[in-house]
Every structure is written in C-alpha cells, then in structure tokens.
Amino acid sequence: MTIRMIARLDIKGPNLVKGIHLEGLRVLGTPEQFAKAYYEQGADELLYMDVVASLYGRNSLLDIVARTSREIFIPLTVGGGLRTLEDIQQALRAGADKVALNTAAIRNPTLVQDATTRFGSSTIVVSIEAIRKPDGHYEAYTDNGREPTGVDAFAWARQAAELGAGELLITSIDREGTGEGFDLELTRRIAEAVPIPVIACGGAGTAQHVADVIVHGKADAVCMASLLHYHLIKQDGKKRRAGLEAEGNLEYLKSRRGFSKIQGTSFPAIKAFLGTQGMICRQPAGETVHA
Amino acid sequence: MRRSSRPQVAIVDYGMGNLFSVKHACAYAGMEASTTSTAQELLAADAVILPGVGAFGDAMAMLARRDLVSVLRDIAASGKPLLGICLGLQLLMRESSEFGRHDGLGIIDGDVVRLEGGRDHGRAAKVPQVGWNRIHRRGAQAWTGSLLDGVPEDAYMYFVHSFYVRPVDPGLVVATTRYGPAEFCSGLRQGNVCAVQFHPERSGPDGLTIYRNLAARLPASMPEVQHA
Numbered sequence: 291m292t293i294r295m296i297a298r299l300d301i302k303g304p305n306l307v308k309g310i311h312l313e314g315l316r317v318l319g320t321p322e323q324f325a326k327a328y329y330e331q332g333a334d335e336l337l338y339m340d341v342v343a344s345l346y347g348r349n350s351l352l353d354i355v356a357r358t359s360r361e362i363f364i365p366l367t368v369g370g371g372l373r374t375l376e377d378i379q380q381a382l383r384a385g386a387d388k389v390a391l392n393t394a395a396i397r398n399p400t401l402v403q404d405a406t407t408r409f410g411s412s413t414i415v416v417s418i419e420a421i422r423k424p425d426g427h428y429e430a431y432t433d434n435g436r437e438p439t440g441v442d443a444f445a446w447a448r449q450a451a452e453l454g455a456g457e458l459l460i461t462s463i464d465r466e467g468t469g470e471g472f473d474l475e476l477t478r479r480i481a482e483a484v485p486i487p488v489i490a491c492g493g494a495g496t497a498q499h500v501a502d503v504i505v506h507g508k509a510d511a512v513c514m515a516s517l518l519h520y521h522l523i524k525q526d527g528k529k530r531r532a533g534l535e536a537e538g539n540l541e542y543l544k545s546r547r548g549f550s551k552i553q554g555t556s557f558p559a560i561k562a563f564l565g566t567q568g569m570i571c572r573q574p575a576g577e578t579v580h581a
Numbered sequence: 582m583r584r585s586s587r588p589q590v591a592i593v594d595y596g597m598g599n600l601f602s603v604k605h606a607c608a609y610a611g612m613e614a615s616t617t618s619t620a621q622e623l624l625a626a627d628a629v630i631l632p633g634v635g636a637f638g639d640a641m642a643m644l645a646r647r648d649l650v651s652v653l654r655d656i657a658a659s660g661k662p663l664l665g666i667c668l669g670l671q672l673l674m675r676e677s678s679e680f681g682r683h684d685g686l687g688i689i690d691g692d693v694v695r696l697e698g699g700r701d702h703g704r705a706a707k708v709p710q711v712g713w714n715r716i717h718r719r720g721a722q723a724w725t726g727s728l729l730d731g732v733p734e735d736a737y738m739y740f741v742h743s744f745y746v747r748p749v750d751p752g753l754v755v756a757t758t759r760y761g762p763a764e765f766c767s768g769l770r771q772g773n774v775c776a777v778q779f780h781p782e783r784s785g786p787d788g789l790t791i792y793r794n795l796a797a798r799l800p801a802s803m804p805e806v807q808h809a
C-alpha cells in the first residue's frame with residue numbers, strides 16, 4: 291500500500307496562509323501558485339482548507355477550487371465552513387473530489403450519513419481537530435481549533451466511521467504549525483480503532499517526522515504544510531512576494547525568518563527519504579528512487 | 582453557426598459521482614465535453630464516458646430510471662469509443678455481488694466482487710482502497726493501440742474502490758493491479774469499449790495520457806491543424 295503525501299493549503303480570502311496552532315495567520319502567496327508547484331513536484335493529493343470560512347469568502351474559495359481543478363489532475367479535497375448538502379454540492383460542482391467536514395458534522399452527525407448516502411463514502415472526509423488534555427484524553431474542537439465541544443476525539447472518530455465517512459483527517463492542534471512532529475498517540479489510537487484510512491495532520495517539521503507517523507502513528511496518508519511552503523518560498527520568495535504587497539500580514543515574508551524546527555523540504559525529497567526507510571510512495575512518471 | 586471542430590464527448594450524468602474532474606480532463610486533452618443524461622446527446626457524441634462513484638445497485642437503478650440501459654448497450658455495439666471509469670467499469674459487467682446480486686449492463690461478460698483486505702507490504706490493506714497503486718501490463722500484450730498507449734509500464738494511478746471486475750475472457754484484460762492478496766483487473770478492452778478501475782482524471786500526467794489517446798482517435802480532432 292502506498293502512503294499518500296498530501297499538501298495542505300490553508301486559505302483565507304484569495305491567499306494561502308499559515309499559522310501556528312491554527313492561529314496567527316501569515317500570508318504566503320496564492321493557493322493556485324503553490325498547488326501547481328506541488329502538483330509538479332509529485333504531490334499525491336491536495337487539501338484546501340478555508341480557515342476563515344466566512345459566508346463572504348465562499349465564492350472566492352469556489353473560484354479558487356474551479357481554477358485549480360482545471361489545471362491540476364490529482365485529488366483535491368476542500369474543507370472549511372461546509373454546513374449543508376448544498377454547500378457540499380457546490381464544492382463538488384466547482385471541481386473538488388472530496389470534502390472535509392468538521393464543525394457541521396460534529397454538531398449534527400447525521401450530516402455525515404446524509405452526505406455519504408448522497409455523494410458516496412469516498413467523497414466524504416471527516417476532519418477531527420483535537421487537543422490533548424492534561425489527563426491524557428483528547429477533545430475534539432471546531433471552528434479551526436477555537437471552540438471546545440466536550441466530545442471525545444476517539445469516540446467521535448469511531449462514530450464518524452460508522453456513519454459512513456470515507457476517510458478521517460486527524461489534526462493535532464497542539465502540534466499544528468510547530469514543526470515538532472506529529473502527535474503519534476492521537477494518530478495511532480484512531481488508526482487502530484477505525485477500518486477507514488486515516489490522514490495525519492499537524493506538526494511535520496522534517497521528513498523523519500513523516501516517517502514516524504507512518505510507522506508509529508499507523509497513518510495511511512500524511513498531510514504537510516509549513517515544511518513544504520517554507521521550502522518553496524525560499525526557492526523563489528522574491529518572485530512570489532511580488533504582487534502581494536498590498537494584501538494581508540506580510541511580516542513573515544518580509545522578515546525572511548525561518549523556524550528552526552521546520553526543515554523545509556519538497557515532495558521528491560520526502561518520498562526519496564521514505565524510500566530509504568522501506569516505505570512505498572508513488573513516484574511520478576519517469577522518476578525512480580534510489581535507496 | 583459552425584459546430585466546434587473539437588471532438589464532442591458526452592459524459593453520462595446519472596446523478597452519481599463527480600463529473601467535473603472528468604470534464605476538466607477532457608478539456609485539457611482538447612475535447613469538448615458535456616454532461617448529459619439524454620439518449621439523444623449520448624448518441625450524437627463522438628465518444629461516451631461512463632464515470633461513477635457509489636453503489637452498483639443504485640447506479641443501475643439511476644440508469645434505468647433515465648432509460649439509458651439499452652442506449653449504453655447500443656453505443657457499445659455501435660463501435661463508438663466508450664470509456665468506463667471506476668464504477669463505470671463495473672457497470673459494464675454482467676452482474677455484481679455488491680449488497681446482494683444486481684444485473685449490470687452486460688456489455689462485458691463477467692462479474693464484480695469485493696476486494697479482500699489483509700496485509701500489503703507489511704501494512705494493513707484497508708478496504709476501500711484509497712490511493713495510488715501501480716498498473717501492470719498483462720502478459721506480453723502491449724498497450725500500443727489501446728487507450729494506455731504511451732503510459733509507462735507499472736505507472737501509478739489513483740484508485741478509490743471496494744470492488745473489482747472479473748471478466749470471463751482473460752484476453753480482455755490489459756492491465757492488472759495488486760492489492761492485499763488480490764491481483765485484479767484494473768483495465769480492460771473489448772473492441773471500442775475501454776474501461777479502467779482507477780481515475781485517470783486524477784492520476785496526474787500519466788492519467789491524462791489516456792484522455793489524450795481518446796482525443797486522438799476521435800474524428801473531429803483530425804482537421805485541426807496548427808499553423809505556426
């Protein structure tokens with residue numbers, strides 16, 4: 291079984307942003323630019339997450355999805371603020387292959403059932419964002435990690451699978467954006483409890499972290515953001531900054547500051563590293579990995 | 582008004598699955614694709630794509646409700662290129678054992694059975710299979726002349742499925758894929774009918790080759806000459 295390597299692109303309005311613990315968003319560029327670069331690098335999938343998910347921004351997100359879907363021929367999952375079957379339909383119409391549901395699903399779990407019945411299980415990803423509590427249990431949060439729900443993340447994961455979800459996207463809010471590595475316990479306990487694929491998200495700082503969450507976290511797929519984004523920015527930061535000066539918080543891009551814990555890297559490098567560790571990843575046409 | 586010189590492809594819309602990525606891939610390969618559920622438009626097109634995601638029984642019921650069962654059989658018999666994708670491949674078969682026994686379109690003799698989970702390279706092989714897997718050339722039969730022409734051997738394609746097809750005639754199988762304990766038919770060809778278990782529209786450049794091959798064999802693509 292190949293392990294899927296997924297680029298996660300957090301979107302606010304027209305921009306690709308990145309935060310830490312899902313907060314403190316910085317503008318990095320446009321999602322289309324990064325999506326294209328990752329497609330060409332050999333990404334297995336893309337995840338677009340609308341992190342503000344305001345009603346106002348919805349049309350802008352759908353436009354971005356439509357533009358991306360015309361040029362990029364790998365699976366695209368879209369999440370953030372999808373609340374109804376109609377919202378899901380619109381995202382699919384724009385060109386999404388799958389949708390990720392969090393807030394609306396946890397408030398109304400029958401939405402998962404209704405959505406899988408109407409669009410097929412393989413179209414519905416349930417996104418669970420969890421924080422580890424001092425007593426060791428994990429609580430599911432909604433609204434991009436802002437709202438506690440009181441719901442146990444493991445119980446919700448099992449329920450979502452029973453309701454027909456095709457995959458689970460598991461994000462550790464504690465680790466998200468830190469580059470300190472994935473929450474292996476969170477990922478492993480869910481992956482072992484459900485029969486459906488589990489995508490690990492939050493904390494990737496090095497290729498070794500990715501390997502760890504596959505081996506010890508039992509992840510079927512791995513989502514990455516910062517380590518990919520910062521590498522790409524370093525490669526052609528100047529070009530990317532041009533035209534963005536007018537929008538958003540550009541402090542990060544201007545400062546050229548890096549995170550010591552995040553070792554920027556690319557899909558080919560990550561896949562080559564995993565190959566040396568005996569893990570199988572899809573290699574794009576014409577390329578072979580020498581272990 | 583002159584009809585577009587680009588080949589016209591009709592994507593069968595029977596209410597199941599995401600047709601938009603299929604449409605975008607057709608456009609990328611130079612075809613003009615429309616989604617339709619009317620017999621008239623299907624019969625008028627240069628080629629027909631039968632996509633689909635979801636349950637076999639539901640899909641057959643939706644096709645029947647739109648009176649498309651016999652239309653699709655006629656198209657298969659007419660010699661017009663017909664491409665089945667994912668559930669669209671499975672629907673071509675005689676029958677499926679998905680949630681009880683269901684009749685398929687019966688265009689290809691054979692059945693549809695469930696993937697077995699198990700172990701795969703030391704890891705759990707979950708069902709459905711969601712992800713990239715290789716397609717292997719069947720025996721000595723080359724892909725030359727099929728829609729897989731030009732696809733590298735053992736290329737990775739994107740799969741999402743719980744069931745697979747077993748054609749009675751092994752000679753129809755052009756590609757196989759291994760998952761868990763199974764080696765299953767991931768691509769077949771019967772004359773003008775080609776079908777694949779994976780999603781070529783979501784399988785990167787190698788998948789797009791299949792769409793380009795489809796475009797290349799359609800009549801309307803011939804007169805389009807590029808002048809420098």
